[in-house]
Amino acid sequence: MxxxxxxxxxxxxxxxxxxxxxxxxxxxxxxxxxxxxxxxxxxxxxxxxxxxxxxxxxxxxxxxxxxxxxxxxxxxxxxxxxxxxxxxxxxxxxxxxxxxxxxxxxxxxxxxxxxxxxxxxxxxxxxxxxxxxxxxxxxxxxxEGKILARDRARPGELVGVTGELGSAAAGLDVIRRKLEEKRFEPLIRAQLEPEARCVEGIILGKCKGVTSAIDISDGFAYNLWQIAEESGIGITVEKEKLPICSLVKEYSKSIGKDPYDFALFGGEDYELLFTIKPSSLSELERKFKRANRKFTIVGKTVRGRGVWISEEGKVKRLPKIGFEHFRHNSQNL
Structure with missing residues (x-):
């Protein structure tokens, strides 16, 4: 069959x-x-x-x-x-x-x-x-610069992400719950009116030490796995370093949910996840500052296969959860 x-x-x-x-x-x-x-x-x-x-x-x-x-x-x-x-x-x-x-x-x-x-x-x-x-x-x-792809990350590099995570997924949750609190309207806009990080993508392409990139559409965790699998490497991220906006945290607290669920597994942020050689970090920081854009280093690439997340010194395997058409295997956010 x-x-x-x-x-x-x-x-x-x-x-x-x-x-x-x-x-x-x-x-x-x-x-x-x-x-x-x-x-x-x-x-x-x-x-x-x-x-x-x-x-x-x-x-x-x-x-x-x-x-x-x-x-x-x-x-x-x-x-x-x-x-x-x-x-x-x-x-x-x-x-x-x-x-x-x-x-x-x-x-x-x-x-x-x-x-x-x-x-x-x-x-x-x-x-x-x-x-x-x-x-x-x-x-x-x-x-305009070099071509960014998913399969060019190597062990010993840093893992970065532009902007903030979780707002779009939290916004979808607000919509599903039919909440009408005005303070959460920015989350709804993040879901319905996203931004493409074209300026950031061009900057990344013109920074010689950036090795790979992917847009975060299916969920941060899922996209981490895509880079790890395509590049044949391992990735470790630090939970405390994930950039989550204060409104996502406020909303999560109001409904009794962990904000990291939105940030890790929600998707549709359309931020850029990338890897960069440590020697090029200061160059990228200067270019982003000049363009009034921001990024956060959240982890590193390592030898091996898989994706792990560390919290308070404890490391565990990060599940490959996100949105995938036909299976709809995203968490019930």
Whole structure:
């Protein structure tokens, strides 16, 4: 009997794609990274596609403007993870026949505004009829420094992350609980109106000591495992160093939940997780300070295979928990 997707998950589809589709000479990085990178005429061009479907990806309270914004951000975030500057976006959208035209206009105007904000533009796409609203973007960018990938981390490096963790997952929890406390609105915005770390990605790509990167879409713990497995290394992170905003801690306390669950396993932060050689840390600190951006060193790469987390001197294996399509194996956050 053939296996079902719910039993094997998205990762099995990815392994199958890697087995079937072969690279050509112009492909520098392909299936398995956040974006493919092609070498054309002495330049590196990055391209990616990302999609979301109404029932599984769009909370019911999301406005058309928020839907359009997020459709752009999830694609540009993939470009940021390989160090590329976004320049163009194509998109395909499927909708039910009774979907309001005014809502379509609001989605598209939001996409135009968001793409322009990142210095890119929407250049075309396709429209079709479907049972649920579905938007698939195709983003195109130029790598201005070196290419960042998931498989180039080595033992003896530092592990860093931009921004803060857990806000988007906490925001989704607020939405699910239908809480209307005004103080938690920033968490809801983090879920519905994320930011792509394109400036940070370009800086990372131009810092010679940065060795790998990935965007945090499926959960910090899950993405740590992806870098560890692709690079064939081990990673140890220090729990106390994880950057969690005070509002996530405040919200977690109000519902009796550990804020680290949101930070480690929640996902959709769209921050960048990266590894860097210790000798290049001061250079990266200067560049981030100049750009008014921030990052935090949270751990290190080690010999071996796996991911561990330390707390008060005790080290334990960090479970590979996060979001994976078809299996829906994220924690019940």
């Amino acid at each position: 053939s296996k079902r997707l719910k039993d094997v998950g998205e990762s099995a589809v990815l392994r199958l794609a890697r087995k079937i589709f072969t690279k050509s000479k112009i492909v520098v990085t392909g299936i398995g990274d956040d974006a493919a990178v092609l070498s054309i005429g002495g330049k590196f061009f990055a391209m990616t596609t990302d999609m979301f479907v109404g029932k599984t990806s769009i909370p019911q309270i999301a406005t058309p403007e928020q839907i359009g914004k997020k459709a752009v951000v999830i694609n540009f975030s993939d470009l940021a993870a390989v160090g590329a500057r976004p320049i163009a976006l194509l998109f395909s959208i499927a909708m039910p026949a009774d979907f309001e035209l005014s809502s379509v206009e609001r989605i598209m105007r939001s996409m135009e505004k968001e793409a322009r904000r990142y210095g890119a533009c929407v250049v075309g796409g396709d429209v079709d009829e479907g049972e649920d609203i579905t938007i698939a973007g195709f983003a195109f960018g130029i790598v």
